[in-house]
Amino acid sequence: MDGDGVIAFPAERALLASEPDSAADHLPELRASTVHSDRGMPPETPADMPRQSLWRFRRRSRRAFVDPARSRSSAMRRVAVLGSAFALAAFAVFEMEQVLEVGGLTPIEIAVLVLFTLNFGWIAMAFVSAIAGYGTVIGRLRRAKRTPAGPLACRTACLMPTYNEDPARVFAAIEAMALGLYELGQGPAFDWFILADTTDPDIALAEEAALVAARARLGDKARLFYRRRRRNVARKSGNVADFCTRWASRYDFMLVLDADSLIAPETIIELARRIEEDPDAGLIQTIPALVNGTTIIARLQQFAGRVYGPIVGSGLSFWTGSEGNYWGHNAIIRTEAFLSAAGLPDLPGRPPFGGHILSHDFVEAALIRRAGWTVRIADDLAGSYEESPPSIIDLAVRDRRWCQGNLQHLFVLPARGLHWVSRIHLLTGIGSYLASPLWLMLILAGLSLSLQAHFIRPEYFTEEFQLFPTWPVIDAELALRLFALTLAVLFAPKLIGLIAFLRDGDARRKVGIVPTLVSFVFEIVISALIAPIMMLVHTGAIFSILIGRDSGWKPQRRDDGGVPFSALFVRHRWHMLIGLALLFAASLDSWVLVAWLSPAILGMLLAVPVSGFTGSTRVGRFIRRLGLLRTPEEADPPAIVRAAAAIRPAYERATAARASLAALAEDDAARTRHLALVDRIPERPRGHIDPIEAMAAAKIDEADNVEEAVSFMTSSERSMVLATPALLARLVALPAA
Numbered sequence: 001m002d003g004d005g006v007i008a009f010p011a012e013r014a015l016l017a018s019e020p021d022s023a024a025d026h027l028p029e030l031r032a033s034t035v036h037s038d039r040g041m042p043p044e045t046p047a048d049m050p051r052q053s054l055w056r057f058r059r060r061s062r063r064a065f066v067d068p069a070r071s072r073s074s075a076m077r078r079v080a081v082l083g084s085a086f087a088l089a090a091f092a093v094f095e096m097e098q099v100l101e102v103g104g105l106t107p108i109e110i111a112v113l114v115l116f117t118l119n120f121g122w123i124a125m126a127f128v129s130a131i132a133g134y135g136t137v138i139g140r141l142r143r144a145k146r147t148p149a150g151p152l153a154c155r156t157a158c159l160m161p162t163y164n165e166d167p168a169r170v171f172a173a174i175e176a177m178a179l180g181l182y183e184l185g186q187g188p189a190f191d192w193f194i195l196a197d198t199t200d201p202d203i204a205l206a207e208e209a210a211l212v213a214a215r216a217r218l219g220d221k222a223r224l225f226y227r228r229r230r231r232n233v234a235r236k237s238g239n240v241a242d243f244c245t246r247w248a249s250r251y252d253f254m255l256v257l258d259a260d261s262l263i264a265p266e267t268i269i270e271l272a273r274r275i276e277e278d279p280d281a282g283l284i285q286t287i288p289a290l291v292n293g294t295t296i297i298a299r300l301q302q303f304a305g306r307v308y309g310p311i312v313g314s315g316l317s318f319w320t321g322s323e324g325n326y327w328g329h330n331a332i333i334r335t336e337a338f339l340s341a342a343g344l345p346d347l348p349g350r351p352p353f354g355g356h357i358l359s360h361d362f363v364e365a366a367l368i369r370r371a372g373w374t375v376r377i378a379d380d381l382a383g384s385y386e387e388s389p390p391s392i393i394d395l396a397v398r399d400r401r402w403c404q405g406n407l408q409h410l411f412v413l414p415a416r417g418l419h420w421v422s423r424i425h426l427l428t429g430i431g432s433y434l435a436s437p438l439w440l441m442l443i444l445a446g447l448s449l450s451l452q453a454h455f456i457r458p459e460y461f462t463e464e465f466q467l468f469p470t471w472p473v474i475d476a477e478l479a480l481r482l483f484a485l486t487l488a489v490l491f492a493p494k495l496i497g498l499i500a501f502l503r504d505g506d507a508r509r510k511v512g513i514v515p516t517l518v519s520f521v522f523e524i525v526i527s528a529l530i531a532p533i534m535m536l537v538h539t540g541a542i543f544s545i546l547i548g549r550d551s552g553w554k555p556q557r558r559d560d561g562g563v564p565f566s567a568l569f570v571r572h573r574w575h576m577l578i579g580l581a582l583l584f585a586a587s588l589d590s591w592v593l594v595a596w597l598s599p600a601i602l603g604m605l606l607a608v609p610v611s612g613f614t615g616s617t618r619v620g621r622f623i624r625r626l627g628l629l630r631t632p633e634e635a636d637p638p639a640i641v642r643a644a645a646a647i648r649p650a651y652e653r654a655t656a657a658r659a660s661l662a663a664l665a666e667d668d669a670a671r672t673r674h675l676a677l678v679d680r681i682p683e684r685p686r687g688h689i690d691p692i693e694a695m696a697a698a699k700i701d702e703a704d705n706v707e708e709a710v711s712f713m714t715s716s717e718r719s720m721v722l723a724t725p726a727l728l729a730r731l732v733a734l735p736a737a
Helices: 010-017 027-034 075-103 107-140 167-183 201-221 235-246 265-277 296-307 309-320 335-341 360-370 392-411 420-455 476-502 505-511 513-546 565-589 591-605 607-614 617-625 639-656 661-666 668-677 691-702 706-712 715-723 725-732
Strands: 156-162 190-196 223-228 253-256 281-286 331-334 374-378 384-386
Touching: 075 107, 075 309, 075 476, 107 309, 107 420, 107 476, 156 167, 156 235, 167 190, 167 201, 167 265, 167 639, 190 201, 190 235, 201 223, 201 639, 201 661, 201 668, 201 715, 223 668, 235 335, 235 360, 253 265, 253 335, 265 281, 265 331, 281 335, 281 360, 296 309, 296 476, 296 513, 296 607, 296 617, 309 374, 309 476, 331 335, 335 360, 360 374, 360 392, 360 420, 392 420, 392 513, 392 565, 392 607, 420 513, 420 565, 420 591, 476 505, 476 513, 505 513, 513 565, 513 591, 513 607, 565 591, 565 607, 591 607, 661 668, 661 706, 661 715, 661 725, 668 725, 691 706, 691 715, 691 725, 706 725, 715 725
Parallel strands: 156 190, 156 253, 190 223, 281 374
Antiparallel strands: 253 331, 281 331
């Protein structure tokens, strides 16, 4: 028994007695001591990551740019983009006011005008930004790519946070990227960290089996580390912050990935070289392209991201300059900037608005920029990839969490010292979800206006001494012209993106002009059916947040989006009922109004079949055979994507052969390997008892043998046993069945 009352075997006692280093190790010592180590992590190098205040900030404490000419953004670009968007929106609002004001504005007409203003302003900004992005993308087509030589001078930690993900996918991606860097001669500049927040004990054991296999396969070609937290404090942001305070000071930069991330080794090296060459760069964000889509919804996003995404991303990068944004992954970050400036505070109150910040990335970017570092979007860098949710239901689960996190930004917006462009990023994130209820309200307000004109006798004289009547009249010809303008502004970014895509000779040859045009039409039709469903999904998410429901933290499905019909019906029943109600209300006025509202009504009425067939892998394979929604990356998969796919079966075999908890308790060698990977347990204040730990201990003591004890425990209790050497020792002390 050790000093803390923990029963430990010799291997466990050695691990528990070992203390993390209090100072940073030199690079040669790190290489010598950790390449062939069985330990999960290298020695700790503790560092401070102070929580930042949103309400106190001294401008004099902001660092000055080392290279102001390079690091300051162009004011002319911002005037051109934002000014044009404002002018376009102002013109459209004026026209709308002329449409409604013919006989004087009624209260409902005022509501329609306000809602139209908000909705049109949103699409006007996207339209102008897309035009700027088009010019950037076209100007880049014939520009030679730089190919700098020589080893990198700085060291980068590549972080892969994971939460109940498929270990075969995660480790195959890491091996593919690490081998690519090794083959380019840059492997020594990068270390790889799997930062697990996994709560499923079977997946945790599979992660350990995959780690053993990865270390054996990679040998001395890469350094690979693993840590699983006992408690998922603050979710992903807390996971990364835990790494930062314990190990990050050893490294100059951090490459932050997601469980579905893949980045070409050439792109990783270029990211590291750019941030190495720019002393003011705090964060450089790539624009990931979507790959490996198997369902219509995934392939739809994949196609849209590849065809329209470049002009959208380049347009954003064009005018934001040094005040770019961060999307939480596929980005490189200067460790000094992140440690000193990006410690997130908790928001006051309870979830969903209070507590830790879910959409941490936007806030971290804003805080890094506030401290005097630049945040850039590397829109010119290809080779950054991720995957998308496979169904509308999976999209809804993900968006529910993002919606809650983005609405929390309402309380971050007034923070002191933020750059005004950073506030625009926060507003854009909020608006991306508020746009749905605003669109729904505009539909309902327009419907109310029509029903009022049809059923309610107008009050022609609203004032006692009024000489002329107030007619609820709309200028139909002007309304039709404004409708055409709105459609043009709404769909122009898609058309501009298509033109830019087809002007890229390499992309055009891989996919073909005719298949691309057919896919373009198919994407518009399917997106039009999905849009009303997502409008109601987002509106429902906002409503649930407003009544105080927390989103929780659910693992994301990556491959099959298939859902039973009964589950689809339950999930979409309200969407269909709202569609029926809208159809009935519109038919009370006229079938012309039904025709006007048919795009929204049709999507709602067909919510169940649309959700079903867009999330089906079988239908997705059929669409792929037809050549629809094909992208260059699908026609000719990038080398990094092919490599990860080829490697994955080896890890699937390794994880399938993982030991169970009972087998671990009975196998000394397997248990020793496991204990070497267990994260250290922080000091426990006296009187603070973890209920899960206590229940696991009680059930072990109640059992007659190992198998019985394991059968008594819940998943969370088995997970706690894996993370607690003292509990595992108690389990081992029991006889086998």
